Amino acid sequence: MRQLFGFLLLFATAAPLSAAEIHDDIDADTGWQVITAQAGQTKIRVVPAAGFNVFSIEHAGRELLKTPPALADLPGVSYGVPLLYPSPNRVRNAQFTFDGKTYHFDANDGTNFIHGLVHNVPWTVRRTEVDAHQAVIEAELVFAPGTKHYAAFPLEHTLRVTVTVRPEGVSWKYEVDNTHGKSKVPFGFALHPWILYQGERKNTFLTIPATQWMEAENLLPTGKLVDLEGTPFDARAAKSLEGFVIDDVYSGMQSDHPTVADFRDEGIQLSLDASDDFTHLVVYTPENKNWFCVENQTCSTDAHNLYQQGLKAESHLLVAEPGETLSGTVNYRIRDARGHKFSRWEKAIRKFEAQDRQHPPAAGGTLFVGSSSIRFWDLPKYFPDRPVVNHGFGGSQMIDSLYFADRIVLPYQPRTIVVYAGDNDIAGGQSPETVAKDFQRFARKIHAALPETKIVYIAIKPSLRRWNLYEQMAKANDLIAAFAETDERITYADIATPMLNEQGTPKPELFIKDGLHLSPAGYELWTSVIEPLLPRAN
Structure with a gap:
């Protein structure tokens, strides 16, 4: 057919x-x-x-x-x-x-x-x-x-x-x-x-x-x-x-x-x-x-x-x-079956759509999607020479990026997609296996429509506030890293290791006062890991 x-x-x-x-x-x-x-x-x-x-x-x-x-x-x-x-x-x-x-x-x-x-x-x-x-x-x-x-x-x-x-x-x-x-x-x-x-x-x-x-x-x-x-x-x-x-x-x-x-x-x-x-x-x-x-x-x-x-x-x-x-x-x-409420994000999704109607991004750029760590990332500042689109919506889970991909990812035909999600999933009671499966579904959806697009998955970060959950987060990271090894179009970006100090706990200077969201130093670190993984800017 x-x-x-x-x-x-x-x-x-x-x-x-x-x-x-x-x-x-x-x-x-x-x-x-x-x-x-x-x-x-x-x-x-x-x-x-x-x-x-x-x-x-x-x-x-x-x-x-x-x-x-x-x-x-x-x-x-x-x-x-x-x-x-x-x-x-x-x-x-x-x-x-x-x-x-x-x-x-x-x-x-x-x-x-x-x-x-x-x-x-x-x-x-x-x-x-x-x-x-x-x-x-x-x-x-x-x-x-x-x-x-x-x-x-x-x-x-x-x-x-x-x-x-x-x-x-x-x-x-x-x-x-x-x-x-x-x-x-x-x-x-x-x-x-x-x-x-x-x-x-x-x-x-x-x-x-x-x-x-x-x-x-x-x-x-x-x-x-x-x-x-x-x-x-x-x-x-x-x-x-x-x-x-x-x-x-x-x-x-x-x-x-x-x-x-x-x-x-x-x-x-x-x-x-x-x-x-x-x-x-x-x-x-x-x-x-x-x-x-x-x-x-x-x-x-x-x-x-x-x-x-x-x-x-x-x-x-x-x-x-x-x-x-x-x-x-x-x-x-x-x-x-998890009782997930996708409707809570409708206002944010419509805001993206309205903004992009006013100023349509060019196809073929780098699109960032995921939760608040994406949302608060000042992409033009940290990636000044790249066409970037920020579609982060705070509090979201991996399944939300999957659910709304038809509206906030696929229409933009990005050359590269950078994803950060899974942090809120584990905090919300989802298993590492569920997070990994949701990411796999996201990747399959993207590649069914855009088979040449590269996907960079940012590892779930170790944070001060959620350190008690990091064993589960690390397991999800391992599952996603293993999946990335099976597809050359997917890259697992390990930001977790450099965020830990010599004692194996999160570095406090990488976070703002809430112990969860990144400080400028945290975003500098992330940028240093992600930038080399992106295709060369034209």
Whole structure:
């Protein structure tokens, strides 16, 4: 798939990122439109021609979905978030009867039919909107004579889906519009996300707040509902996915009880909540894969056939009457499990953006980012012959520089990035491993967009005020130094050793009265270490 460079090109003059945006590109190999929508740190890519599939969700530089190796591989149900309609998952013997009429499908799963009709056909985009808080894309698929999907499901109506991107995640709203139809439309709607493990499987925990499990034979529900208590399928309390290998249907989902995937290695959670019509959930966790699926459904698998057997409650098949429109919503919410409040920095970030609109820095300079040790550094004084940008914001942690990189780092296309963060992380209770992982994520994010950019990480300093924490800080330094050894584009700057005296404790003259922030002598020392690591000034 051709890389989409539109985002970076928009900011070649270092204009700041707006709160939300939408732009599109044309994939060179397929000729398909690829729409990119972003709000805050959440970015999606969607292809209307391939089933209106949101095939990528990035949050704070982290890809959450299994993406196709090439865009031409996208149509179908193997990547991204395919839409399943009108028959989520399997239909026994590839047929069902409703109101005396039998509907036949082409078997594609042995003798059965699986995953519906809409994931591999082109959709029509009807609306895109952007405001200060969200980006919206609305598309529809019309079931009308002459279309392949109508031939299999010959009921005139329209399926409409609206995808909304917000800083905290992504939502899908479906509408089955039968306002002009003459017949009832029996349907189910579902999302089939291919979710990447973030960290190890054993440290990924899933909470499924269902009340019952659906007994099945050959992956087709019998219609019998089994209480979860005492069964191996009970994940109402968080359950590690290590050894939890299932492909099963849950029932009794409620809108105020989300399913939660807790990626404990990375400290993030993906919460999946839905409106009350999404009563069922399919969970697929195969062995030896780097992904799993959690599928919010408005109905059970094989819902039409169960409904025909009189199992209306068990199937929860929805029926749109002539003149009626039915709708529902699924929300994916991504959050830092540490309870981190990124919003506290919004004022500082907007100030950077406003300043740089007035006086845009030239691309290709050296950008400093991180906490107050960066913020208080008089860069023009200490680096008079270099184009420098100071984006330090006091009190911040490594994850904050990662989170806001799209707004205060990447648009400036720096030749070199100098980072100082981790001090506040350890003081705030984060582990050395968490600090190191957050820096690794920061580096991956930078190099995904700017592969030639050099990164200089300034070691967490030994300070008078936080000397009791320095053993943990030193461990974080060691982990980051080891990571830097694996990538020639990353340099670990050891300012810690020269800040210690002969007794191995911090030199008091390097700090102001608070014992934490640097004195002019401290900044002189830092400059003497950092200056030789920067590329020669032009």
